[in-house]
Amino acid sequence: MKTLLSLAFHSAWNRKGTLMLMVVSIALSVMLLLGVEQLRAGVRNGFSQSVSGTDLVIGARTSPIQLMLYAVFRLGDATHNMHWSSFEKLAGRPAVAFAIPISLGDSHQGFPVIGTQLSYFEHFRYGDKRVLEFMQGAPFADIFDTVIGAEVAEQLNYSLNTEIILSHGQGVHRLAEHEDKPFRVVGILKRTGTPVDRSIHVSLAAIEAIHLDWQAGAPMPGVSIPAQYVKKFNLQPKEITAVLIGLKSRSGVFQMQRYVNNFQDEPLLAVLPGVALGELWSIVSVVEKTLLAVSALVVTVGLSGLVAVVLAGLGERRRELAVLRSVGAGPLLVFMLLAIEGLLVVLLGALLGTLAVVAASSLAAPFLQAKFGLTVVFSGLTTQTQLLLAAVILAGALVSLIPGYRAYRMSLTDGLMPRL
């Protein structure tokens, strides 16, 4: 056994150039396969961590998935708003334990601005029913106070008392700025690994205030209301984007949902976050499966390449195998020698590919969050990933038997002077 391994290793090392190329190609294909799977699991993980303890998400009538995407994940824009009076009616229902209003539409340097109430800091839950905690400062108290998420603070290098200017609309391309009404950072939240990290929280009154001199999404020409006078106006919001509702008892959730979906004053939609996510996954899973199938194909190509290379090398190694036979090696050793070589390459490739995926995961999460606002939570190799890895190695071991068998046949029929 020692002889076998040492021979296999030395022989492979002697041809390391070609074999290293094979290792790299297998590593890349494994990286792709595991990467797709890790990303899939990471995105799901990230989404399902984003909200917990909220029984219903309510907004103007649209598709459930879209409502979830903008109300919870802060991806995309809301098409319609709902009236403040509707919010008050919903929040006043006896079954409701808490109601968090959410008003979207503004942004700062690409980060979404959330108009909400203090109930947000009290009742919002994420991950495993965890509450929002402050790294520094406290919830907003005055009208132009803001509380920022950890990612915002880190990326823009903001600290308490930094003054910031909000922009109208989403995205980095500034449509128009609310430069006459700067905000002051009064609180920075601890990192949560959810879209909260990317959010800038202000009061609903503040949202109202910065739009006092605006109409239909643009500043009213000739009208400008200085910041110090805004408190003289009625800052009661007229519209909000969505409501997150927690019920006193989960058993009332369907009754409440029915109540909202048949709401008298305006068309509203209530979704259960878990159900909407399930719907989202069933749509996305087609794409996921296609991606997985393509990467599985790439792995197959990689393994076929390996077999081709080892088989091609076999021709040149006939003399070597005959020499081994002459000093007493059996056909079985010849078989193992070739099989081990293939397996060695697959193992090395799989190892490198896995390391690359693990390394890439830690780099990918911040990149995806910064670039696409997508919160991806990687938590080691998932069971599914481990299964895929095992499958690749098993497949590698199986295909390595092919050159092994060829060499075995050859060593039985060649004699000691193989004709080259």
Place this chain on the structure above:
Amino acid sequence: MPHAMTIEIDNLHYAWKRRSDFQLNIAELKIAHGEKVFLYGPSGSGKSTLLSLLGGVLLPQQGRIRILGKELTSLSSVARDRFRADHVGFLFQQFNLLPYLSVIDNILLPCRFSKLRCQRALQTETSLEKSAIRLLSQLQLDTGLIHQKVTELSVGQQQRVAAARAMIGQPELIIADEPTSALDSDRQVAFLDLLLAQCAASNASLLMVSHDRRLATRFSQTLAMHDLCAGVNPTMPFSS
């Protein structure tokens, strides 16, 4: 030696699979212990095939082969490989060595497959390496080369390393298939002298195949392929 005969062949018949144009038939061959046998015959007459049969790498379709009194044809495949490792040293025309092992590792290769040869190599020397070095110096090769890559050696040096490998651990039978034909004529004679001297020193039998009949004078016995086969197969196309 418990058995006086090194090689005994009875009514051997061998044909390659899917090759109807060639067959090897040998009614009888006996080579006594300690003989130095020269075997010649034209190309394609089956010399190399015969050597593979003697090594137990190929099995005859009919007949019996006995080496050192052991009936190869009745041994299992594993036992035949083991027997070859223990008792037979092989030497080929060219590309005898594994390019990825050093000189010393190539020489000691048989010891990895045979405990017996390992033990014998250690009987006269305190370490395997010393045993290899002694063989190399007897074959007049610079012993400083032992850790060199074999691909950096000349063809003549490579042949002497291969000879050392065939002889390490003193196998009773050395089988050489045209070991000199890759060398120029001066070197051929020198190499042959070393080989014969070594076989004599370790008391091994030698069976050497060559086209070059001028070399035959140094051997104790000369055999022609067509004589071996004549009795059974008078219509062999290559009889000269």
